Amino acid sequence: xxxxxxxxxxxxxxxxxxxxxxxxxxxxxxxxxxxxxxxxxxxxxxxxxxxxxxxxxxxxxxxxxxxxxxxxxxxxxxxxxxxxxxxxxxxxxxxxxxxxxxxxxxxxxxxxxxxxxxxxxxxxxxxxxxxxxxxxxxxxxxxxxxxxxxxxxxxxxxxxxxxxxxxxxxxxxxxxxxxxxxxxxxxxxxxxxxxxxxxxxxxxxxxxxxxxxxxxxxxxxxxxxxxxxxxxxxxxxxxxxxxxxxxxxxxxxxxxxxxxxxxxxxxxxxxxxxxxxxxxxxxxxxxxxxxxxxxxxxxxxxxxxxxxxxxxxxxxxxxxxxxxx
Numbered sequence: 001x002x003x004x005x006x007x008x009x010x011x012x013x014x015x016x017x018x019x020x021x022x023x024x025x026x027x028x029x030x031x032x033x034x035x036x037x038x039x040x041x042x043x044x045x046x047x048x049x050x051x052x053x054x055x056x057x058x059x060x061x062x063x064x065x066x067x068x069x070x071x072x073x074x075x076x077x078x079x080x081x082x083x084x085x086x087x088x089x090x091x092x093x094x095x096x097x098x099x100x101x102x103x104x105x106x107x108x109x110x111x112x113x114x115x116x117x118x119x120x121x122x123x124x125x126x127x128x129x130x131x132x133x134x135x136x137x138x139x140x141x142x143x144x145x146x147x148x149x150x151x152x153x154x155x156x157x158x159x160x161x162x163x164x165x166x167x168x169x170x171x172x173x174x175x176x177x178x179x180x181x182x183x184x185x186x187x188x189x190x191x192x193x194x195x196x197x198x199x200x201x202x203x204x205x206x207x208x209x210x211x212x213x214x215x216x217x218x219x220x221x222x223x224x225x226x227x228x229x230x231x232x233x234x235x236x237x238x239x240x241x242x243x244x245x246x247x248x249x250x251x252x253x254x255x256x257x258x259x260x261x262x263x264x265x266x267x268x269x270x271x272x273x274x275x276x277x278x279x280x281x282x283x284x285x286x287x288x289x290x291x292x293x294x295x296x297x298x299x300x301x302x303x304x305x306x307x308x309x310x311x312x313x314x315x316x317x318x319x320x321x322x323x324x325x
Contacts, residue, residue, distance in 0.1 A: 003035075005203045038198055044101055044194050098160055102125050103292070114323050164196075171259070228249075
């Protein structure tokens, strides 16, 4: 609030109710003031490798896959089947980071002021991750390493995180030879998407032309002409509710449609409201970067769920000494 204008205040007067609910909440402060507009909503689901789906689930139909994988327990059981039948070369996922949505789906309430509630909040979630790691159901490729693009082109991994920006900027960019090899499933449990990235467009309070900045941002993200431009050029779903009133609005750009052989934007638009808002905290720089990496590495090294969570909390407390348990 000390850095950026409130876009809902006079003279800007953005109507927060015109935004998709969670998009409006994402960059609002405690008073409800909107300090930024999402550059491109990043609801996340999973892209499934078609050959793996056929081999292990007997179908490439996205609705049937989603029905077979309605819960994370279903996903764990699939991982066990892949391990048993895959000869040590096939895995549920390339690493735990591809399944970080398990945590992001339950990010609310992690902190009460400076008190970290991670151990009670994420007991079930870390239990799932511990099972995946301890039973070697996921591979251990470095999340940001050079092996990932090659892995994306392989038939060795069942599922990959696929946020709204990733069809164009991850899959099409890093795995051009895998066109036609992907299926978008709805996220367990029950199609509950999670936020996988994103970025706010903000106007600094000391900007020389704050109204100009506001008009620029809200044209591209808060008008029908602007969100249509973003849809056609960047493959984005819209920030505003009005765009969802027309079932034909979210039509996928042709190159993305050709690559995925389905209407990608239609799938994301269908579940846009069923997205768990990633609650912002003062500790996010470590929470979703070094902290989660340390916890996942602990799990991969054989530590249990409690030990991994303690390593996570310890890293947060090291960077932010005010945090207590």
